[in-house]
Amino acid sequence: MAILAGSALAIAGLVVGGTFATQSAVAAQDRVSATAALAESTGVHPEQLDAYHGIAKAHTQHNASVALDQANQVLSATQGKADASALTQVTSSLAGYEVLPLDEISSLTSKTKTETTALAAAAAEADRAAAAAAVAAAAAAEANRVTSLAAGNTPAGAKATAQAMALSQYGWGSDQFSCxxxxxxxxxxxxxxAVNSNGGATGIPQALPGSKMASAGTDWATNATTQIAWGLQYIKASSYGTPCAAWAHSQAVNWY
Known part of the structure; x- marks a missing residue:
């Protein structure tokens, strides 16, 4: 009976062992088949798969590095010109590309490029608007200058300018201004x-020649204020010394 029992156990062991061996063989065959299928679909031999994966990883990480460099350049060049929060956020995420899964790296790289382009465009528009505003401001300033010049070039405007300059620069009050x-x-x-047809004396103070007034400004021929500045200085530096003395001389000899 013991012999029969032992034989039965031996037979059972053979059956179980055979089943495990069969299952292992099937699993191994499945792995071989899967590898063969991958090789057939890609045209790559199994031993080359690891190498190609390494190349893909290096390529993906390189693209991420380039995208980050470009993004940082744009961020630096566009400070204060446009909202950079979106690009800052995505570059912060992409900065750890060396430890991220490849699909996540690719996605973040794409977003980084998109946001880089958007920020550069926004900054360019800001520059265009600033340039347009500067042109408009310059045009307004020129218009104001022309308007002010035109007003100052009238006899009334020239008198007001001369009275103010005579007092502020030479201390000549209303009595001297009257002269x-x-x-x-x-x-x-x-x-x-005004130009004197007899001798060519020019401008409000009738400088002869008119080009003498260039010492007060290159716009002497078109700006009453420049002519007044020269004329007041001429009276002060001459033997007259004051407008009333110059006026007295003019009344006596008809020139000054």
């Missing part, structure tokens, strides 16, 4: 473009 007003009324009627 100056009569003097230059006689000479040019306070017209900045």
């Amino acid at each position: 100056l007003s009569q003097l230059w009324q006689k000479e040019s009627e306070w017209k900045y473009d």
Whole structure:
């Protein structure tokens, strides 16, 4: 009976062992078949798969590195010009590309490129708007200058300018200005473009030649204020010393 029992156990062991061996063989065959299928679908031999995976990883990480460099350049160049929060956020995520899964690296790289382009475009638009605003401001300033010049070039405007300059620069009050007003009324009627046909004396103070007034400004021919500045300095530096002295001389000899 013991012999029969032992035989039965031996037979059972053979059956079980055979089943495990069969299952192992099937699993191994499945792995071989899967590898063969992958090789057949890609045209790559099994031993080459690891190498190609390494190449893909290196390529993906390189693209990420390039995208980060470009993004950082744009971030640096566009500070204060546009909202950079979206690009800052995605580059922060992509910065750890060396330890991220390849599919996540690819996705973040794509987003980084998109946001880089968007930020660069927004900054360019900001620059365009700033340039347009600068042009508009310059045009407005020029318009104001022209308007102010035109007002200052009228006889009334020139008189107001001369009175203010005479007082602030030379301390000549209303009495001296009264003399100056009569003097230059006689000479040019306070017209900045007056020219004496007899001798060529020019401008409000009737400088001879008119180019003498260039010492007060290159715009002497078109700006009453420049002519007034030269005329006041001329009276002060001459033997007259004051507008009333110059006016007295003009009344006596008809020139000053």
